[in-house]
Amino acid sequence: xxxxxxxxxxxxxxxxxxxxxxxxxxxxxxxxxxxxxxxxxxxxxxxxxxxxxxxxxxxxxxxxxxxxxxxxxxxxxxxxxxxxxxxxxxxxxxxxxxxxxxxxxxxxxxxxxxxxxxxxxxxxxxxxxxxxxxxxxxxxxxxxxxxxxxxxxxxxxxxxxxxxxxxxxxxxxxxxxxxxxxxxxxxxxxxxxxxxxxxxxxxxxxxxxxxxxxxxxxxxxxxxxxxxxxxxxxxxxxxxxxxxxxxxxxxxxxxxxxxxxxxxxxxxxxxxxxxxxxxxxxxxxxxxxxxxxxxxxxxxxxxxxxxxxxxxxxxxxxxx
Numbered sequence: 001x002x003x004x005x006x007x008x009x010x011x012x013x014x015x016x017x018x019x020x021x022x023x024x025x026x027x028x029x030x031x032x033x034x035x036x037x038x039x040x041x042x043x044x045x046x047x048x049x050x051x052x053x054x055x056x057x058x059x060x061x062x063x064x065x066x067x068x069x070x071x072x073x074x075x076x077x078x079x080x081x082x083x084x085x086x087x088x089x090x091x092x093x094x095x096x097x098x099x100x101x102x103x104x105x106x107x108x109x110x111x112x113x114x115x116x117x118x119x120x121x122x123x124x125x126x127x128x129x130x131x132x133x134x135x136x137x138x139x140x141x142x143x144x145x146x147x148x149x150x151x152x153x154x155x156x157x158x159x160x161x162x163x164x165x166x167x168x169x170x171x172x173x174x175x176x177x178x179x180x181x182x183x184x185x186x187x188x189x190x191x192x193x194x195x196x197x198x199x200x201x202x203x204x205x206x207x208x209x210x211x212x213x214x215x216x217x218x219x220x221x222x223x224x225x226x227x228x229x230x231x232x233x234x235x236x237x238x239x240x241x242x243x244x245x246x247x248x249x250x251x252x253x254x255x256x257x258x259x260x261x262x263x264x265x266x267x268x269x270x271x272x273x274x275x276x277x278x279x280x281x282x283x284x285x286x287x288x289x290x291x292x293x294x295x296x297x298x299x300x301x302x303x304x305x306x307x308x309x310x311x312x313x314x315x316x317x318x319x320x
Contacts, residue, residue, distance in 0.1 A: 028077070029077070029081055030121055031121070032074055032077050032078060032081075033078065033117065034117065034118065034121045036078055036083070036105075037105055037114050037117060037118065038118070039061055039062065039063070040062075040107075041057070041061070041075075041078075041084075042098060042102045042103075042105045042106050043106055043107055043108070044060045044061065045096055045097065045098055045102075046098060046106055048060075051087045051089060051095030051096065052096050053094070053095045053096075054071070054072055054075070054094075054095075054096070056095075057071065057075070057096060058071050075096060082099055082101060083099060083101050083102045083105075084097065084098065084099060084102055085097050085098075085099050104174070105117070111170075111173050111174040111177055112170060112173075113170050113171070113174065114170070115166040115167045115169070116167040116168075116170045116171050119164060119166070119167035124147075124148060124155070124159075128143040128144050128146070128147040128148075129143075130147070131143065131146045131147045142283070152259075153221075157221070157223055165199045165224060168199045169202040171255065172199070172202040172203045172206070172254060173202050173206070175254065175313070176202065176203050176206035176207065178309075179315065180206060180207065180210040180211070182309045183307065183309060183315045184211075186315060187207065187210075187211045187214060187250075188211075190211075190214055190250045191213065191214065191215065192214065192215040192216075192217070192248040192250070193207065193214055193215070193216055193217070193248050193249065193250045193251070193252050194216075194217040194218070194219055194245060194246045194247075194248040194250075194251050194252065194275065195207075195217070195219065195252045195254075196219050196245060196251055196252065196253045196256060196268075196272065197219070197220055197241065197253065197254075197256045198218035198219065198252075199218075199220055199224060203252065203254060204216040204218050215235075215248075216235070217235045217236075217237060217246050217248060218235070218236050218237065219237045219239055219241060219245060220236075220237075220239075221238065221239075221240070222238030222239070223238075224238075225237070225238045226238065241256075241268055242264075242267055242268065242271065243271070244271060244274075244275075245271045245272055245274070245275040246275060247275050247276075247277070248276065249276065249277070250276065251272040251275060251276060253268075253272070256268070257284075257295075258284050258285065258286055259283070259284035260283050260284050261283030261284065261285075262291075264283060265295045265299075266295055266298045266299050268299075269295065269296065269299030269301065270299045270300060272299070273299055273300045273301060273318075273320055289306060292304075292306070296318055301318045301319060301320060302319060302320065303318075303319040304316060304318050304319065305317040
């Protein structure tokens, strides 16, 4: 791009540079937010009970004294990103307060998303993004294999501390809170349900609490359900969704299919259909509706309903 005498080229050049810089340094926002969560900033401000001045915040943070001056820079960025806000008291003194977004990062919040954030930005889980170009040139089927020499599920199975189940549970809590309120109609005529890949049972727990008439079963890999506390209103089955799924009136799947190829999605849904009594008897990628429709039909389902009521995600009902 050349700079012309009229100045138009210079303006375009600077705009292009700003565009490149924006996407080059976007990671700074994510890492600053991760830093704040690891330092406990949201909880410290929340527990303070009112606007918190910078000096009081730095006194409460586990920060080396020589680095206290940098806390202001961190908070300035996070205020700019709307994770915190500055408010003045009657004397004009400024203090930090939480915003709706930072309230979702409180440890005590049932709908807190800190575990999901920390998992996604964990060095190992983040590493595949650094090797995408290498993956394109290699033979590995999954980027995770290029980064770690093992697939995601193999890594999670071998590293229980990987926070995966806690992260999925945190997402389930907030999504299910909305789901049972906005889509309760989907559960009214269901007597039993199996949560496929339900992990640490938060989805089934919310469903069982909201709809006491439903018998809930959780299916996940044996090592996942092995240490989950047993309760009277939910059953736990250690197994493989590619092999069999417990019999139930309905099958609940959240954030599962997008991890698998079209062929594997068909296999999973075919097993789901096998587990749902008919009327006579009683790799992953994001997809648009037509792509999902083909998978549903190939799996043997005859009808479906898709309700986009969960922001970027939808509730999908499949009927044999």
